[in-house]
Amino acid sequence: MLNPKANPSAEMTAEMQLERTRHEKLSVELMARHEVLLDLIGCAPFHYVDIPTHGNVGDLLIMHGTLAFFRKHDLVPKLIAPYFAYDPCWIAPEDVIVFHGGGNFGDLYPYFQELRERIVQNHRENRIIVLPQSLHFSSIEKMKQSAQLFRMHADVHICVRDQVSYQMAQEFTDNVYLLPDMAHQLYPMRVAGAEPSAGSLRISRVDDESTQQSGLRNMVSTTVTDWPEFVGAREVRINLFRRAIGAFYRRGLGWSANSILVRLWIAYSGRLIADAAQLFARHELIVTDRLHGHILACLLRKKNIVLDNSYGKNSRYVEAWTLNSELVMLQKSNAAIAAANTRFGLNAAAI
Template structure:
């Protein structure tokens, strides 16, 4: 794999991508009072990185988060002052691949027609074109909806039905830079998806098998972690029934910090990262780790790379896997 070039040079590109998040300020201005909805309560490190980046952005811009809710404990119809902006978590679950989250957002725009609603950077993917049209039309009927998307394909899909659509990078970029240990071990890590977004890595099989370790985000969670996660999920559901009187969010934020640090420590033990996780790639770049990116099942990784990370082409060795990734740039060492 290609080694990182001069980090002083490369940091300019990462800083440039981070600065593009300032565009969120057009709909969520500094000092705004907001409600942050749909923060993730699960063990996907990528979503937790997005959440940490989002909270860092709020802090940096002086945005006042008056309330925070996950989809598990938010009560539709909760009274929200009309001057508060409703801000929804970003990520890659806008579509019919994760219908619960999409239904949550659809219900939200129907129940709060007079509020400004902002959806932070998402990738849009629907398997069913009719469902895509129906859902986007519903969002388009809201008078003050602002949708941020992470790639050109998502932008084209949404712009046909929604007035306020804006391209922006993933919120995890707000975490740049993350400290990393100096290279030296020469070890390689393969972080390969094993869930429904997984893609065949036949084209990268020799590279994957040559890595010292092959893993995925769920492998960072032992039996005790899974038990604790289950308790936290049930506690959020109980909090909804208790009218949000339980201090469960603070506990979850504490635990999620631990899990993110665990991922950072894992990456710190390797000099090169091969991954089909978009946030495996983003975390590598946040830490200045040379890495190679394979695509996921529907082209999310390649679309994101083409939109943003191409500027890191000289610093990251980015490969391709599967039919969707044919346009990813690559350099040989």
């Protein structure tokens, strides 16, 4: 009779099952942490503001995760709108304002912050909730100016994704909550008809948050891309959605644009996410300095190596939430690549 312990395949299968079990437990715990939002929103009518209308798959994952959370708990937004097609005059006295999460709280992307500040200043009787964000200000002076505005509002609630952001947010309000990214509400993601996975996929930033770490640039991957390259020619259709919503809004038809066109946009952006999931599913390992490259890999239960962005957002997030998953390796130095090889049983050439 064969001894199962002498069978390397049996040992590997048992180890993989243990990894999935640990990862699944972690993922369920992350989703459960969002339930604090139920008390914050309560039964009040609410606006979901600042949704993304661009091809950044990470932001789209956050949006769809947020909408999935709403559906799970029978929450129906009174209005869903992007920042450029939202009129604060629509806010009724009883409305709660729920701002989209992500990484745009600060001065790196000023348009989004300016909308939040304007509503905080002019609607002090309405509860305001900022869904999980990573905070970043390049200027301490700008941070203090923004915090002063927020402090004038007594009912602002800011959710943050990491400990550094948690400390910063204390300057803005006493109501600060440490929560994971809303995209985790999409767990588990499944890809229909996915082919067996092989090789590695590298998602590497080309924007203002890119990093110069040589560890990522020196890796040899099966496939290399970034969200803009992945979206490619579909950016034309994305721009049409954005222009159409903006045109309706400028003609005084903003409410109709957000009721009809935004719903169409949400459906279309779901197809972009499905395509990204197909791409990830074709690879055994994901290597990325995109936070949502990491999160999408986790949603699909894929092994992944995470590198930092320009200001440490990724490492802060992984250390706060996902590092205990045996599918995740955080690289803070080039030596970590060798450690990842050993941990995931991969050859250097496979990365």
